[in-house]
Amino acid sequence: MSLTYCKAIHSGAVVSSNGNLYPCCAWRPSDSETKFKFTKISEFLESEQLSNFRQALDSGVKIPQCVSCWQQEAIGVKSLREQYNKSLTIDGNLNYIDLKLGNLCDLKCVMCHGTNSSQLMSEYITHREKFIKLSAFRTYDTTVDYSWPESVEFKEFFEKIKNNLLEIKFTGGEPTLNPYLIDFLESIVDKKKVTVWIVTNANRYNEKLAVVLSKFKLVHFAISLEGIEKHNDMIRFNSDWEQVSNNIRRYAESTNSKITISHVIQAFSVSTVIPLIQWVSQRKYNLHLLPLNGYMHLGLNSVPPDRISKFQGDLKLLNSVYAKQLLEELKNYKFNAEYHSQRIEHIKLLDDLRGTSLSSII
Ligand code: SF4
Helix, strand or coil, rough: CCCCCCCCHHHHECCCCCCCCEEECCCCCCCCCCCEEEHHHHHHCCCHHHHHHHCCCCCCCCCCHHHHHHHHHHHCCCCHHHHHHHHHCCCCCCCCCEEECCCCCCCCCCCCCCCCCCHHHHHHHCCHHHHHCCCCCCCCCCCCCHHHHHHHHHHHHHHHHHCCCCCCEEEECCCHHCCCCCHHCCCCCCCCCEEEEEEEEECCCHHHHHHHHHHCEEEEEEEEEECCHHHHHHHHEECHHHHHHHHHHHHHHHEEEEEEEEEECCCCCCHHHHHHHHHHHHHHEEEEEECCCCCHHHHHCCCCCCHHHHHHHHHHHCCCCCCCCCCHHHHHHCHHHHHHHHHHHHHHHHHHHHCHHHHHCC
16 A cells, blocks of 8 residues: 555545535645536546546545645544544445535634635625725625535435445534534435544534434534633634533534544644643543644744743653654744734724724734
């Protein structure tokens, strides 16, 4: 087996928030590759393009589309490729699907993008002239239709693929807001052979959804937290910590569930991640530390060296694998003064628009 072999590209697929198909969620599509909509699933799976990508990875070629896996492996972090190679089955069928059910979401997380949050998209449309003046901001394409998960075509697509699935992941946006999620899950016949992943902000608890999920082999709740208490409420704006922490406890109580807390490593982490590590450890949940995608000016390199030194000192006092992982991550730290001023400018605008005090966190 080659050092770049990946089961995801042989037995999995992702439907991205705009309805395009890719081999996995970490895939960075090139401008030149053909994009297939979910309605063209057969063409995608049988395409010469996908066959070429598979052959490249099978024979040890580090294709650029998989750069996030190569970067993680280079610093000793377990990549998605390594995780999939452990968890996925290859039997010639599409066994794994990751569905990013559009951008419908109830939160406006600082490091997120309108592609993944309808709330951020609305905020951008209302204050576009302020956002486009920022020196570092990825503008949003307001013309994309994110309502495809509610279409008849998507229901037909799900009907076509559902019976071979062994693992299914729902992300978003916030997947629990999708009006059809329960119907999709209920329509799977042999639920006891299927593992379900729900990537959620845990801001709401849906009783009917909990009943359906209890019928599956295993349910992984991957819950996104950027800190605890008011830190999480401000960074994941509109969330309510009391509700969130109660809902996590309820998810954890079901007998077929596993809880993983996900945290995006970013500038705020220097103040928020240590309390989060302690909270997670007390409850014996797993913590998944994720790289920040897209917004470089919101990353650790935007934090001045004296604050990073304090963070490193505090991490060294913690007896935790997560602290070790962060210390490892900090070996790549290099202060960037431009990112620093871009972050201050961006966060000030959000504080002005939302009435928050994000600027006080670091
Ligand atoms: S190597 Fe990584 S990015 Fe490439 S298909 Fe596999 S999981 Fe996805």
